[in-house]
Amino acid sequence: MQYEDRVDALVAPKGALEMLSQDEISRMSEDSGSLHELFRRCALAIMNCGSDTDDAEAVMKEFNDFEINIIQQERGVKLELKNAPGSAFVDGKMISSVREMLFSVLRDIIFTYHEYNLARNLENASSDKITNVVFELLRNANVFRRIQSPDMVVCWGGHSIARHEYDYTKRVGHELGLRELNICTGCGPGAMKGPMKGAAIAHSKQRIRNGVYLGLTEPGIIAAESPNPIVNQLVIMPDIEKRLEAFVRTGHGIVVFPGGAGTAEEILYILGILLHPKNADVPFPLVFTGPKESANYFEQIHAFIGDVLGAAAQNKYRIIIDDEVEVARAMKQGLEEVRHYRKAHHDAFYYNWKLHIPEEFQHPFEPTHENMLSLSLNFNQETHLLAADLRRAFSSIVAGNVKAQGVAYIKEHGPFHIHGDKQILEKLDALLQAFVAQQRMKLPGSEYIPCYKVITN
Template identity: 35%
Template sequence: MHSTVTIPIINRQLGVTELTEREAGRIRTALDTPDHRLVEIVGALINIHKKDYNDTRAVRVKFRDMQVRVERKNGDYVLVCTGVPRDCLYDGEHVIEQSVEQVSSALRDIVFPPPGSGSATSEERSAYVKKFVEHAGLLYRGERGLVAFTWGGHRVSREEYDFAKSVAYWLGLFLPDMENITGCGEGIMKAPFKGVQVAYGKQRTFRRFGLRDYIGFTEQGILAAEAPNELVNRLLVFPTIEQRMEAFIRASHRGRAHPGGPGTIEEIMTMLAVLSTPGNEKIPFSFELVEESGGRYFKQLDEYLTLCFKDSLDGLYEVFCCDPQTYARHVAETTRKLSMRYLWNDNFFFEERLQHPFEVTFESMEALDLSRDQEAFSLLINLRRFFSAVVHLSVKDPDMLDAWGDERPLIRGDKDILRATDELVRKLERQGRIHEDVKYARPYRVE
């Protein structure tokens, strides 16, 4: 069964006062451009069953009969979607209002991005990331009490989800003006928004500090597979994962990670690579790995990092295995000592390899170096690229893995690091953090 739905294009989300035929034409062109994959992105955004899909291929199959066109109705431009599966709409006929706004946000960032790409120097690339965030309206307030990013898995256990939600609840009580940035999907990416909503109500946050943003950072390649949850009211869709990661770090006063899959490991490696880059070591930034008392996820990850880096990463992160209230109290007490009051952190230097998009190919994976014969931050960058490739081949573009048949790229490096890294991936697989409902094909080999 299919429906036809009309989705208003919201001018303020696009940053314009009036949408003209010229802009409407650009949207039509983008809809007809396969590389943009806008039809499946629109389908993923309006689908109320987001957590039922693991990769872009599943979304593409779900919305294979859907067509989207731009029309003008009653003086305004709208998207008319035909062939929409009725079961992806809450009543079989209408789209949730938050999803309507998210569609316009995606159009803004994909079809109408700010000019330039900042491709010359590291500083210019960083300047473009800031311009992109400004273009989306996120920096309009300037000074904020606290913005913290939260990383974690798309698919997690109920216990892990409830713990992350409880952490956000207690943080909202201790720091009622706090705002959160997540990867904006399901699981841990949704839990902070659910938890802090109750705390905001109890602390009368909206009356005291104004409306709070539930900020979601995603990127075009993974948007369809991990579509934003309906609580996200400020969505940014970055062109690349590298720009998304830089924005997470620069737009936050501190950050934490909860358990997750290879994408979470990729994020952790990115943060540690930035913190260990020469020149960044003395910049204060609290980065914490947090799970419930008795949890072993981060204890095992800490052991893995110690095996790979010995003591090179000492002091760059802390592991917390405790109850939510204890951790929230720690954050509240240490936040009072932060000297940075403004949203954007220009102090960090991002090494070029953290900014250039890593193109996942058979050859690029075989070129990875997982050995200690390099600086710690260089090994972290290689590990970040390795886990980025695992995410790419399992979620973003599983068709590429199918095209390789039985062939797999050989990953090279120190034998103990290779063994430990392979075991970490296998552990994530056994825990159901990589495609828990399909047979997962490991996209590499080690000797």
């Protein structure tokens, strides 16, 4: 990966932070140390969209001379860029989508930090408190202005998928778009890009000019999964747990495509929530789907869920193989049920307040050897709690696979050790080995070195 073109530029806001007070600009311009470095890394990821690598450190090394500074002016704020990737510009002018997302990064990393004081201690915050913080962050990004009815379909799946799987995600997105549904994804490549691309074409056919392609990410993963250019609304949540909550609070239904450890984490997250007794009557359409070549993948996922979480968990979703029309119809019907439920319970269309999310799914989990040892991977607990700890295990694997901090931790301390009930671990190990064999842990062509060891003895 070599980039010969580097660009120096002074960029004005577009899409976010176009009107700020002098006091707000002053606070943003203060040197925040590690916060500025986080802003720099995320900004570089935005301008490096389209890269074919998920190695965040390789990108940072390639652009180690990249600089970005906030320039305070009487009429507002601008960004000064030095040695920026030339791919973000056309004839010396920054691409509009890149410019919009760049200022979304400024808003979510710097502005939101100061305005909402995210440095405050949320470690012991209540579930309601965390839910309100997620709401505030999404409201600040103007997400709710575009949600007028239950029409937001969240699409999950891997950033490293085969071409036939990617093409299928586009076909599903196209059918969803023809039914005037909007798309929310993790905003990266692969299964996060395909549905948006398909929906964008369908929206054009339906003469929909205000289609929503919402991307939700978080700082630890954005460099490895740079936002795709179809995203027209980007929000960077503070951590993976708030990102996951943002998905299920703003989304009205979820379609899951093939993926790896990250997709398994997402599946366990939503199943754990839906299995909680307080959510027994809350409608939330959930569909697993892929082309016929991926049928075996979902058989493995379905079997793992049945063996570990039971039939009750399997009843929370449908598996539809190689039928994009049926996926869209099932989702459309499910969203009608969501509409009726929200109206009957006087719940907002734009934010799923009624859904109960236990604190076990909300507090950030730091992937360390000590914390991995504390996971309770056994059957002697409520099913939704087992799902929560399984989610944390997969989250740690994702961190060790692609997140810069997690990769550095593994290099220094060695792979994570996963302990627990032998029956659970055997099923988990088999699933992870299948992911490795199918090249679902890293981009195709790169050698995968496991960041974990499943201890079954």
